[in-house]
Amino acid sequence: MAEGTHYIDKNEEVIKIRGLYKSFGDKHVLRGVDLDLFKGENLAVLGRSGTGKSVLIKIIIGLLQPDAGSVIVLGEDVNQLSYPALRALRLKVGFSFQSSALYDSMTVGENLAFPLRRNNRSMTKSQISKTVNTVLEAIGLPETINQLPAELSGGQKKRIGIGRTLILRPEIMLYDEPTSGLDPITSTELNNLIVNVRERFNTSSIVITHDLTCAKAVADRVAVMEEGKFLKIGTFDEVFSTQEGLIKSFYDYNFTQ
Amino acid sequence: MSSTNGKSDKPIINGKIDRFFLNFYNIFDFIRRLVREAVRPPIEWGEFIRQCYQVGYKSLALVTVTGFITGVVFTEQSRPTLSEFGVTAWLPSLVAIAVVRALAPLIAALICAGKVGSSIGAELASMKVTEQIDAMEVSAINPFRYLVVTRVIAMTVCLPILMFYNALIGCMGSYFDVHAHEQTSLVAFFDNAFAQITFLDYTTALTKSIVYGFTIGVVSCYQGFNATQGTLGVGKAANISVVVSMFLIFIEEVIIVHIFNSIR
Ligand SMILES: Nc1ncnc2c1ncn2[C@@H]1O[C@H](COP(=O)(O)OP(=O)(O)O)[C@@H](O)[C@H]1O
Numbered sequence: 001m002a003e004g005t006h007y008i009d010k011n012e013e014v015i016k017i018r019g020l021y022k023s024f025g026d027k028h029v030l031r032g033v034d035l036d037l038f039k040g041e042n043l044a045v046l047g048r049s050g051t052g053k054s055v056l057i058k059i060i061i062g063l064l065q066p067d068a069g070s071v072i073v074l075g076e077d078v079n080q081l082s083y084p085a086l087r088a089l090r091l092k093v094g095f096s097f098q099s100s101a102l103y104d105s106m107t108v109g110e111n112l113a114f115p116l117r118r119n120n121r122s123m124t125k126s127q128i129s130k131t132v133n134t135v136l137e138a139i140g141l142p143e144t145i146n147q148l149p150a151e152l153s154g155g156q157k158k159r160i161g162i163g164r165t166l167i168l169r170p171e172i173m174l175y176d177e178p179t180s181g182l183d184p185i186t187s188t189e190l191n192n193l194i195v196n197v198r199e200r201f202n203t204s205s206i207v208i209t210h211d212l213t214c215a216k217a218v219a220d221r222v223a224v225m226e227e228g229k230f231l232k233i234g235t236f237d238e239v240f241s242t243q244e245g246l247i248k249s250f251y252d253y254n255f256t257q
Numbered sequence: 258m259s260s261t262n263g264k265s266d267k268p269i270i271n272g273k274i275d276r277f278f279l280n281f282y283n284i285f286d287f288i289r290r291l292v293r294e295a296v297r298p299p300i301e302w303g304e305f306i307r308q309c310y311q312v313g314y315k316s317l318a319l320v321t322v323t324g325f326i327t328g329v330v331f332t333e334q335s336r337p338t339l340s341e342f343g344v345t346a347w348l349p350s351l352v353a354i355a356v357v358r359a360l361a362p363l364i365a366a367l368i369c370a371g372k373v374g375s376s377i378g379a380e381l382a383s384m385k386v387t388e389q390i391d392a393m394e395v396s397a398i399n400p401f402r403y404l405v406v407t408r409v410i411a412m413t414v415c416l417p418i419l420m421f422y423n424a425l426i427g428c429m430g431s432y433f434d435v436h437a438h439e440q441t442s443l444v445a446f447f448d449n450a451f452a453q454i455t456f457l458d459y460t461t462a463l464t465k466s467i468v469y470g471f472t473i474g475v476v477s478c479y480q481g482f483n484a485t486q487g488t489l490g491v492g493k494a495a496n497i498s499v500v501v502s503m504f505l506i507f508i509e510e511v512i513i514v515h516i517f518n519s520i521r
């Protein structure tokens with residue numbers, strides 16, 4: 001589990017989700033999700049492909065609207081906000097995409113500078129480039145600054161994607177499958193990065209993954225999702241001490257092959 | 258509000274008819290949002306100028322070549338008829354009228370639809386399906402303002418310029434042909450050519466190309482911004498951008514010509 005100087009405040013929920021439902025057509029994806037993320041906490045959301053993990057965090061950031069239920073992020077109800085207010089809230093919430101979603105016409109440096117330039121019109125060029133360099137150094141890729149996304153490896157893309165959200169100094173980070181499609185060594189590097197991000201940037205995070213090694217390495221609590229609901233939420237050991245069929249098979253699949 | 262919206266998908270009448278009206282509503286909503294965002298400062302000068310450059314850069318060569326050829330061919334084709342009546346002296350003004358009233362606005366617009374519309378459609382669609390547009394959203398950037406407003410305005414501003422340029426090149430083409438056959442001087446040719454073109458002709462041509470430019474911009478940005486289905490959607494967005502833009506341009510041509518003829 002993650003260790004370090006961070007402090008988890010169990011009295012302060014930075015994300016509070018109640019009774020969340022979401023369907024696409026007659027496909028019921030989320031069916032009553034309740035979740036709290038505490039300040040300073042890393043929470044892993046585990047679940048099979050297609051259970052609605054990505055849909056859940058897209059609703060948290062307001063990319064999708066739920067059919068029912070409420071999402072309170074840093075005290076604000078995401079679905080009641082005007083567009084400018086939503087954008088103001090998004091400055092405080094970082095979102096790293098499963099696909100990295102780097103701007104493929106821009107270099108790495110420009111990818112990182114873009115959100116800064118757009119959101120801080122008073123910043124000078126040298127301030128921006130200084131911040132870009134700081135973040136690139138924090139994610140361990142200062143040498144890629146002039147490369148295009150097409151020239152990067154999968155692991156590097158994920159890191160840059162994370163860096164691009166860190167540059168706005170978010171209070172909350174949402175990671176969508178940070179280690180999917182990566183080899184075990186690169187995955188471990190990303191796990192370490194996620195742990196370091198919390199120490200260095202004081203974030204609270206939701207990490208979506210189907211990789212138990214990742215969950216174990218980065219998370220204080222894990223939540224197991226199945227069919228649009230959480231089956232179980234607790235520490236890694238609490239959740240996986242069970243003999244319950246699905247959770248057990250998840251564990252066995254990851255650790256006993 | 259956001260680029261991926263989650264409207265309820267329950268059919269009201271039946272799937273197809275619903276989708277048809279929903280599409281209409283969505284396009285209307287798209288244009289309304291466009292107008293609202295376009296009038297709100299600050300203007301995105303950097304991206305706007307980059308897009309203007311793109312429009313010009315992508316279409317200039319084709320607009321030049323087709324303009325010139327149109328002028329030459331139209332002159333050659335008209336000469337026999339005019340010479341039967343012994344009025345080949347009318348060639349310059351005939352060509353100028355044809356080019357300004359009808360040919361240049363259409364040719365410039367069709368070239369831009371094919372060249373620029375398809376690339377806007379493909380570019381935005383690929384940004385959409387690779388989640389780059391969502392990435393802007395979550396970075397608190399308004400992708401609609403940054404991507405759509407700038408492109409639509411650039412198209413709307415640049416097409417009239419390209420159209421007048423196309424008309425001028427068309428007349429140049431005609432001049433070379435007339436000069437070779439009738440030995441008319443450049444000054445005499447242009448004096449003659451533009452003598453017959455009225456203020457209303459210029460206004461019509463300008464109106465047309467503003468409307469066509471706006472149409473190409475809106476159609477291709479809409480297709481790109483709302484693309485789905487991964488890489489397949491990119492090709493589809495590019496293709497539909499061109500087809501729908503061209504179709505609408507012809508319909509608008511008919512309407513605008515009728516309106517201006519009624520006040521002529
Ligand atoms: N924009 C959308 N439109 C329609 N269906 C969607 C959309 N987004 C997700 N889905 C569906 O919702 C389900 C859950 O998707 P997702 O949250 O991406 O799964 P995962 O848990 O693997 O991240 C999938 O079956 C997917 O097909």
Ligand SMILES: [Mg+2]
Pocket residue numbers: 053054055098176177
């Ligand atoms: Mg997913």
